[in-house]
Amino acid sequence: MYIIGVVPIHTKGSTPLKCGEIKKGGLDIAETIRFAVKEAKSKPEANIGIVIIDSCNDPQIIQEKILTLHRFGVYVKDRYIPIGDKILGYIGGWSSDVSKAVADIISRLEYPQISYASTAPILSDRSIYPYFLRTPIPDGKQAETILKIVERLQGNFIQIVHSEGAYGEGGRDLLLDYIRNGKFDMCVSQTISFKTDTNGTDVLSKLRKFSKAHIVVLFLGSFDVVQLFKTFNMIDRNEFLFISSEGWGTRFDVELYRKLNGCITVTSQLNVNEKLKDHFASLKPDRSNINQWIRPYMEKEFDCYFEWSYDKRSRKKCKENVSLNVFTTDFRLDAWSPFVERGVIALLSSAETTLREKCDGNTTELCDAYKASPEYVSSENKLKILQITHGTHL
Template sequence: MVCTGKRPLSRPRFILLTAKLYWLLSIVQKAHGQENTHSIRIEGDVILGGLFPVHSRGDKGVPCGDLKKEKGIHRLEAMLYAIDQINKDPDLLSNITLGVRILDTCSRDTYALEQSLTFVQALIEKDGSDVRCANGDPPIFTKPDKISGVIGAASSSVSIMVANILRLFKIPQISYASTAPELSDNSRYDFFSRVVPPDSYQAQAMVDIVTALGWNFVSTLASEGNYGESGVEAFTQISREIGGVCIAQSLKIPREPKPGAFDNIIKRLLEPPSARAIIIFANEDDIRRVLEAARKHNQTGHFLWIGSDSWGSKIAPVYQQEDIAEGAVTILPKRASIDGFDRFFRSRTLANNRRNVWFAEFWEENFGCKLGSHGKRNSNVKKCTGLERIGRDSNFEQEGKVQFVIDAVYSMAYALNNMHKELCSGYAGLCSKMSTIDGKELLSYIRAVNFNGSAGTPVTFNENGDAPGRYDIYQYQMNNNTAEYKVIGHWINKLHLKMYIQTTTLTVSMSLSASVSLGMLYMPKVYIIIFHPEQNVQKRKRSFKAVVTAATMQSKLIQKGNDRPNGEVKTELCESLETNTSSTKTTYVSYSNHAN
């Protein structure tokens, strides 16, 4: 063995490396044999990979479950939409066509790892030019795509699993939804970037919400895995550093919950009766099942949920759970609905969208019909006509991460464009210096991008590949039997909550030694009374002047006066007012003032 300029590998290390490569190759070949039914492939000069949870996690050894219409189809169509827009733009990657290779992760990290090995196939498969068939002819095989960068994944656990492989082959990765703080470790995930902020910012925002509302006794609930556990860990650490917030208990939802697991979680959350605020970092399926269990135990109105961005403004977790979720405060990275994508997606039909191998399945699911004898739905279901239209014959609302998928694709495109300007100045198309794109060099261009994204907000990355923290604060409200999420504030480095207050003054006479207690009820008008002793009155007969603050709300005050000693009443308050006036309000509505 001849080695130039490098120390030769010791025999044990060489054997181990060879074994690992053979193992990778065996899995790649398995995935490669399934590519026709499990991937979208579009040719181009530069190929970008895509990882999306098109299906949910399967049961009982089956890798893939039900189709995910929004988190799967909407998001992957957003990537295709962005690719189309870039390829039509004469000023961006002129004479260079972007292609794609999109894979389904099936919401499972191990399956995603197996699928994503397709992205490194071109780098680890041996040249087959010396292979001959029995008759002496060369074999016919599909040349694997050279993937220059990867868009995805969605969940943090999947991104972590995939990032560990992609970094070995120096393939840059940009996620549109993974927010685990662990991914900010640039020493371990050096080829990973994301257009969403990490949960460390989100945790800070949630601590600020809890502090602003005056809660000092909360419980936390996390889905098992990087996203949930890291989010709660960040919340706990920040609250400990700031002080004033006590964690009653921290519970974890198992990755594979056993029967009765969610009932037990609700029972445990009820154990500290005054810790009604629940900080929840969980996936949407777990959130839904927690709410179902709370309703089953007749706890409507008891808990006040503070949900992370995995809850955000999604309908699925609260569907048919509106009463138990009412009043929940949730957080979501600032975003906007992209009108161009709405027009694009509404125009998709079976005839014009054959490139999406999962679109027929989406069509059946979306319109509740069956496509011929090979459709996946029950034979008793009506047949699809093909004339159905998205938005006309079915409800359509753009999924919340569509903007970030588009921004991730454009980040890759702008990086490639800037790289082309420097390496291939004045050359139309790919020059020899970019015929094989160096991943480490491309990464440096990714980290340097600065452009206005699809929603008009700047897209940038810090030295760890993280996006800046910008969040909207929502509350889930019921108005005239209609439930909706309303923006009640935002967080950009600090919290801004919206409320409207009016004050009037009245006089109440009482002894200074009396203990004042005020009970709060669930009502549209909430009166917060702060007592001040009047001046120029004899000490023992001094009256109180009460400033009555009437705040128009559609929310709950859930903590009753008898929960606290000495007449102190602490309200657990969900602000839900929309106005241009901002104010800070104490949540202590009365206090004891004993004369000596």
């Protein structure tokens, strides 16, 4: 039986249907899925395989790959091996646009899906996505918390910068609805949409047109936040106060931009399993490793190259003992990794319960009754997720 993981190992490419560079955090998610399946005590008494699909954070690319998977199977040694009738469910994706693209297909195919990072409100509509679940808190709570912070700071005049797409536009709409409904007494001078090819200096120029709206609320995806960091670091100190959703969250690369000190971010947080840290420390970038992305990921993380690597753009050679050890290096696990682990545990726990009840106690293969019961798996999952992630806070 298989779990399908949808992970942005690479970023979105600069041309259609092409992947970009290795994405920071992508390998963290892929390896957490592998770790969680191996460690989950509640998994069925069967062999659980993993298929990781690189989404490249592109809705069109992931849909193409999912359709290929279900039409033909997994390509191994010059042939396709069908696995459609052996899939327990999907874990992913990261961005809300990708999760929505996945849900658009697998809701029709009737597979359960658990996202580890997508918080857009549209995905909560069970009439459209009946088998979609997630481990992080949806954006409604985030939006309300952000406006409470603005209120606490006695802010009554704000600007909103948001990503184009389900996440950013959904967050913007939530903020505006709270204000229009009178729950918060404040005015919005303007909303600014940001997409991949938007010039960051143009955003800054628009913000300066309403300089008295000192507080700027950001509902930007993590990919867009990175693009705007440098631009935002051009502002005069205290020119604007940014209050951001979890797209900025606990990103560590913001430490490079000193003029952003004092900004406020909201994020969900879960504790990291210590065994997961040990798992990453044990990963080696040799040719025999099961994960083909470890070498390029480590080269990017530590700005070095391995002797056997074709890509030697870096000027320094990687140390022989270099590792993804959170205790001895500057490597830090992506903040979404604990949410990934909880999602896998929830799916496997729910699958085991469903197999026992629908397949006469047999947990070694998917019977027809299991395949015909995605709503039952999803219902069980919902309960498990609530139990596992209890204590998540903003």
